[in-house]
Amino acid sequence: GGEAGMKRTAPRATLRRIIRKHKPELRLAANADLLVHLSFLLFLHRLAEEARTNAFEDKSTIIKPEHTIAAAKVIKHFKY
Amino acid sequence: SLQPLRAKPIPKSLRASQRKPREPEVASSLIKKIFSHYAKIKVARDALKIVEKCTERYFKQLSNDLEAYSKHAGRKTVEMADMEVLLRRQGLVTDKMPMHVLIERYLPLEYRKLLIPIAVSGNKVIPCK
Numbered sequence A: 001g002g003e004a005g006m007k008r009t010a011p012r013a014t015l016r017r018i019i020r021k022h023k024p025e026l027r028l029a030a031n032a033d034l035l036v037h038l039s040f041l042l043f044l045h046r047l048a049e050e051a052r053t054n055a056f057e058d059k060s061t062i063i064k065p066e067h068t069i070a071a072a073k074v075i076k077h078f079k080y
Numbered sequence B: 001s002l003q004p005l006r007a008k009p010i011p012k013s014l015r016a017s018q019r020k021p022r023e024p025e026v027a028s029s030l031i032k033k034i035f036s037h038y039a040k041i042k043v044a045r046d047a048l049k050i051v052e053k054c055t056e057r058y059f060k061q062l063s064n065d066l067e068a069y070s071k072h073a074g075r076k077t078v079e080m081a082d083m084e085v086l087l088r089r090q091g092l093v094t095d096k097m098p099m100h101v102l103i104e105r106y107l108p109l110e111y112r113k114l115l116i117p118i119a120v121s122g123n124k125v126i127p128c129k
Helices: A012-022 A032-057 A065-074 B012-019 B028-039 B045-072 B080-089 B099-106 B109-123
Strands: none
Touching (some): A012 A032, A012 B045, A032 A065, A032 B028, A032 B080, B045 B080, B080 B099, B099 B109
């Protein structure tokens, strides 16, 4: 929930191009790119929530680079 | 309808990008919009630069993972099942949080309509019950 107001069109062609750049031999089944978009949204959601927590702990009202870097470090399956 | 090959006049602003093709990447404006939406507080410009860098690395990792999962299944194509494995490995899909719930929660209706029947039949949720 809470998604109202945000335009949510997935950049489908771009997502496919990005994966092709990394793995030229890999094919994506129809609509699999939409799930790539979903995982990307959830990744940014996690990163944003973690960064916001870091900002609060820092008594900052704005998310700064260090809050984001620290957030990226604690997210599993992702090494910044 | 054979037309003589004639170079179309290209606006100056576009010429530079045609000379050097850009690396494919998610538009920074979109990253900013999504991240700021979830952050709910102000985000410094430098912090968004970090998010962009994280995004690049995220997709690199994702591509590696997807290749590994599809290879493991003896395929060259990433199927929905591989995507579910990915989301499970990322801890996003769990026994209490099925993939279709995430789809319903995060994706707009037009995409949900494309995904839900596939996801359900791929999961064999209906035949098993």
